[in-house]
Every structure is written in C-alpha cells, then in structure tokens.
Amino acid sequence: MSAEPAEGTKVPKICIRNLKVFFGNVQSLNNITLDIMRQEILSIIGPAGSGKTTFLRTLNRLNDLSPSFRSEGQVLLDGEDIYHPSYDPVALRKRVSMVFALPVALPMSIYDNVVYGPTLSGAPKKAKLDELVEKSLKAAFLWDEVKDRLKTSALRLSGGQQQRLCLARVLALEPEVILLDEPCSGLDPISTAKIEEALVALKQDYTIVLVTNNSKQAARISDRVAFFLMGELVECGSAIQIFTVPKDTRTADFVTGRFG
Amino acid sequence: MSQKSETVVYYVLQFIALSAMGSLLLIALFILKEGFPFILEEGPSKFLFSSTWEPAKEHFGIFPMLVGSVWVTFGALVVGGPLGVAGAIYLVEFTPKGLMRIIKPVIELLAGIPSVVYGFMGVAVLAPLIRTYIGGPGLSVLAASLILGIMILPTVMSISMDALNSVPPSYKEGSLALGATRWQTQYMVVLKAAKSGILASIILGMGRAIGETMAVIMVAGNAVKIPNSVLDSVRTLTANIALEMGYATGRHRQALFATGVVLFLVIMMLNSFAMWSLKERRKK
Numbered sequence: 001m002s003a004e005p006a007e008g009t010k011v012p013k014i015c016i017r018n019l020k021v022f023f024g025n026v027q028s029l030n031n032i033t034l035d036i037m038r039q040e041i042l043s044i045i046g047p048a049g050s051g052k053t054t055f056l057r058t059l060n061r062l063n064d065l066s067p068s069f070r071s072e073g074q075v076l077l078d079g080e081d082i083y084h085p086s087y088d089p090v091a092l093r094k095r096v097s098m099v100f101a102l103p104v105a106l107p108m109s110i111y112d113n114v115v116y117g118p119t120l121s122g123a124p125k126k127a128k129l130d131e132l133v134e135k136s137l138k139a140a141f142l143w144d145e146v147k148d149r150l151k152t153s154a155l156r157l158s159g160g161q162q163q164r165l166c167l168a169r170v171l172a173l174e175p176e177v178i179l180l181d182e183p184c185s186g187l188d189p190i191s192t193a194k195i196e197e198a199l200v201a202l203k204q205d206y207t208i209v210l211v212t213n214n215s216k217q218a219a220r221i222s223d224r225v226a227f228f229l230m231g232e233l234v235e236c237g238s239a240i241q242i243f244t245v246p247k248d249t250r251t252a253d254f255v256t257g258r259f260g
Numbered sequence: 261m262s263q264k265s266e267t268v269v270y271y272v273l274q275f276i277a278l279s280a281m282g283s284l285l286l287i288a289l290f291i292l293k294e295g296f297p298f299i300l301e302e303g304p305s306k307f308l309f310s311s312t313w314e315p316a317k318e319h320f321g322i323f324p325m326l327v328g329s330v331w332v333t334f335g336a337l338v339v340g341g342p343l344g345v346a347g348a349i350y351l352v353e354f355t356p357k358g359l360m361r362i363i364k365p366v367i368e369l370l371a372g373i374p375s376v377v378y379g380f381m382g383v384a385v386l387a388p389l390i391r392t393y394i395g396g397p398g399l400s401v402l403a404a405s406l407i408l409g410i411m412i413l414p415t416v417m418s419i420s421m422d423a424l425n426s427v428p429p430s431y432k433e434g435s436l437a438l439g440a441t442r443w444q445t446q447y448m449v450v451l452k453a454a455k456s457g458i459l460a461s462i463i464l465g466m467g468r469a470i471g472e473t474m475a476v477i478m479v480a481g482n483a484v485k486i487p488n489s490v491l492d493s494v495r496t497l498t499a500n501i502a503l504e505m506g507y508a509t510g511r512h513r514q515a516l517f518a519t520g521v522v523l524f525l526v527i528m529m530l531n532s533f534a535m536w537s538l539k540e541r542r543k544k
Binding site: 060107 | 274428430431433434435436437438439440441443448449453
C-alpha cells in the first residue's frame with residue numbers, strides 16, 4: 001500500500017486490454033483494461049454474477065472448456081498474448097495456476113495430489129519430489145498437520161485442509177501467477193486465517209489474483225482491489241482508497257453494503 | 261370402504277413385487293435339489309476336475325467344459341473389455357453432443373439383437389474367415405470370443421459411461437488447471453475415480469458372457485475336449501446343458517442339473533462382486 005514502492009516502478013505481470021468475453025450471445029465481460037503487477041495481491045470484488053470468476057478463468061484459459069466461449073481484446077502475460085492461436089493453453093496453466101472455490105482434492109493420496117502437477121511433464125527424481133512436497137505443504141501451512149500421513153487419501157482431510165492442499169498442489173508447480181476463486185467461501189474462520197497468512201507470505205514470490213465475496217478479507221490482505229459490476233470494471237485502486245474514499249458512487253454503495 | 265380397498269391394493273402390489281423374488285428362490289431351490297445330491301454322490305472334485313464326459317458310460321467330469329467356459333469368457337473380455345471402456349471414454353469425453361445422440365441408442369440397440377442372430381453371423385461370416393485366413397476348423401474359441409466380445413459391448417459401455425459421467429466435473433477442472441492435458445486428466449484422474457464402476461461393468465459383462473448359450477453353441481464347435489489353442493473347438497457349461505437336456509434321462513439328467521448348479525454359483529458370485537464394487541463407489 002502506501003509503504004510499498006511507488007506503483008510506477010513496478011512491472012506489470014499481466015496486461016489486460018479491452019477484454020470482452022461472450023458465452024454464445026451473452027456478453028459476460030465488457031471492455032476490461034487492467035494491469036496486474038508482480039508481487040502483489042489483487043482482489044476482485046463485486047456482487048454475484050458480475051463476471052469476477054469469468055475474468056479469473058480467462059487468465060488461464062479455463063473458459064476454453066465451454067464450447068460457446070469467445071473473447072475479444074488481449075491478455076498479455078509478460079508481453080505475450082495468451083489468446084494467440086499458437087499459444088499452448090496447457091503450458092499456460094502451469095505458469096498461471098488456479099485454486100477453486102470448493103476444495104477439489106483429487107481422489108489419490110496427499111502426496112500424489114501435491115506431485116500430480118510436477119510429474120505430468122516427465123517424472124523428476126523421488127528425492128526432489130519429497131523435497132518439493134515438504135516445501136509446498138509448508139508454504140501452504142499444512143505440513144505439520146499431515147506430515148505423518150502423506151500416503152493416506154486426500155479425501156479424508158477436512159475442508160480447510162483440502163483447500164490448503166489445493167494451494168500446496170498449485171505451489172508445487174512453481175507457477176508465476178496464482179489465481180484463487182473465493183478460496184475461503186466454505187471455510188471456518190481459523191482455516192481462512194491460515195490461508196490468508198499463507199497468501200501474504202507468498203506474495204514475495206508470486207503474483208496473486210484473488211476473487212472474494214468477503215470485503216473484509218479483501219481489505220485485510222490485498223494491495224489493490226478491483227470492483228466489478230455487471231461485467232464491467234468500475235474502479236481499481238489501492239485497498240485503502242477503495243474502502244475509504246471510492247471514486248465511483250457504485251463502488252461506494254457496494255463497499256458500504258447498500259447493495260450486493 | 262376406501263380404507264379397505266387401500267389395504268387390498270397394498271397386499272396385491274406386495275404379492276406381485278415379492279413374486280419376482282419368489283421365482284428366483286424357486287429356481288435356485290429346484291436346481292439345487294436336482295443337481296446338488298448328484299455332486300455329493302459323485303464327489304465334488306471328481307465331478308469338477310475329471311476330464312472324461314461320457315454319459316453313456318457313466319463318466320461325468322465337467323472339467324473340459326469348465327475350461328471351455330473360462331477360455332471363451334476370458335476371450336470375450338479381452339475383446340470386449342478394452343473396446344467397451346475405450347468406447348465409453350470416447351463417447352463421454354470426446355464426442356460432440358449431437359453425435360452422442362446418435363451413437364448411444366445404436367449401442368443400446370446392439371443389446372436388443374437376439375443372440376441367435378449373433379450366432380448366425382458367427383457361423384456364416386466369422387468362422388469361414390478364421391478357417392481361411394488363420395486356420396483350424398473355424399468354429400473355435402476365437403470365433404466364440406469375438407462374437408461374445410461384441411455381445412457384451414453394450415453392457416460394458418453403458419455402465420462404464422454411467423461411471424465416467426458420475427465423476428465430478430470439478431476433478432477434471434482441477435486437473436486441467438494444474439496444466440494437465442485432456443488425455444492426462446482422463447488417464448490419471450477420471451479413470452481412477454471411475455475405477456470401481458468400470459470394474460463392475462466388466463464383471464457384469466463377464467456374467468453375460470458366461471451365461472450366453474445360443475450364440476456360443478453355434479460358433480464354438482462344441483467338442484468335449486480341453487482346447488490347446490484359440491483355434492480349437494470348445495464346449496462351454498451352458499452349451500453342454502442345452503445340447504444334451506433334450507434326451508438326457510436318469511443320472512445323465514442329474515449331471516446336467518449339477519452343471520447348472522456350478523454355473524449358477526459362478527454367476528451369483530460374479531454378480532455379488534459387481535454389486536459390491538458399485539456400492540463401494542457410492543460410498544466415496
């Protein structure tokens with residue numbers, strides 16, 4: 001925030017230019033232009049149906065899975081357009097990884113869940129994998145709870161633990177950008193606090209984009225906040241500015257709880 | 261008055277529902293009553309593992325037929341299992357919805373073709389092809405396996421498809437979001453999650469293959485001997501009963517019922533195992 005180095009000196013990681021997204025004839029996003037910086041947590045807030053999740057899924061091309069999806073404009077990752085026909089979405093998803101709203105532990109052991117991503121492209125050495133598992137689980141604040149039962153099924157973990165496992169799984173890929181889609185929506189306050197703690201620590205090494213329905217959470221951990229409404233980006237600014245002196249009356253209405 | 265008719269309807273429906281169970285029970289009892297004493301009298305090991313079947317000389321060993329059933333069933337699984345599972349994966353994951361609307365009913369139609377028609381195709385087309393291009397008499401383990409493999413396809417495919425469809429889409433997304441390709445996702449996550457359902461489909465297909473009679477009689481050749489290769493003629497347990505029941509009397513007739521007991525037990529075991537593994541899946 002204000003103590004951070006001035007915004008001007010930061011290099012943008014992702015530049016979104018005039019992005020429009022359609023599903024069939026329905027337009028979900030209209031003319032979004034936004035820069036996402038390195039080493040920042042950008043929170044996206046807005047009422048249900050405002051296009052937050054669609055926006056997030058556009059950043060790693062997960063929307064490609066629905067046949068009616070169509071986009072216009074550009075999404076540049078380190079200056080390269082990820083929607084260029086020659087761009088490989090599978091490689092993209094290794095650099096820009098996602099944690100979903102509901103914890104999705106894959107039906108395998110805790111250990112296998114974490115190494116799933118890294119082993120997809122060839123099998124690294126066992127010792128290296130062990131190290132990776134420990135490092136990722138520690139970074140997600142889960143290691144101490146599971147270190148004695150790495151080989152048991154991940155489906156037996158609690159919801160909060162599963163969500164941290166999902167985070168660890170993404171970290172094991174060593175991505176550059178982490179997308180989180182309401183990662184704490186189904187979690188208790190203690191699990192939520194642990195995830196938030198992990199995210200703030202991770203900011204040093206990653207670019208983090210967080211969709212959240214919890215304005216307090218956005219205020220607690222983000223550097224900047226973007227407010228979406230009905231498929232449009234209404235306002236983007238530092239967390240303090242958005243929550244104390246919003247420029248747009250619609251933002252003011254939302255953050256003060258008058259609607260949404 | 262209305263209270264009374266309610267009660268009547270209740271009991272009538274209950275009777276009808278229970279009669280299905282009752283007929284299963286009666287069939288089981290009847291076969292056991294006719295066949296089981298014979299097995300005890302002959303000695304279970306002699307009956308199961310002696311390889312001479314000469315009813316005229318009072319030799320009743322069903323081992324060649326047991327081996328025959330195992331060969332043919334195993335062959336049917338080798339043909340129909342991978343084909344059915346791969347087909348199901350293709351249909352569930354890679355087929356556009358429009359094409360799916362055509363392909364699925366066609367597969368279900370496959371189940372409705374009478375088995376004698378399959379047998380007919382085997383005799384008229386498949387057996388001559390095998391005789392000409394591969395060798396042997398044509399009517400063989402290979403022919404029976406191929407025909408049965410096709411016959412179990414609808415069973416294997418439709419149950420596998422249900423299993424694949426019931427894998428939560430979130431697993432797929434989760435895997436793709438970690439940079440997996442579609443095939444890696446299929447292979448490492450979806451198949452793993454649908455494992456028990458797919459296993460059940462194969463076991464039910466196996467039950468169908470063991471129990472099939474008409475098509476097998478027509479294409480397997482029915483010689484009572486242990487086959488040395490897939491090109492040899494073979495007789496299955498079901499064929500043995502169907503071929504000889506018409507003229508069997510006395511101990512011969514009892515021996516055929518005893519063959520039925522063995523068949524009955526094998527199929528019951530397979531079905532129970534399939535049901536158990538389907539239940540395992542639901543628990544997860």
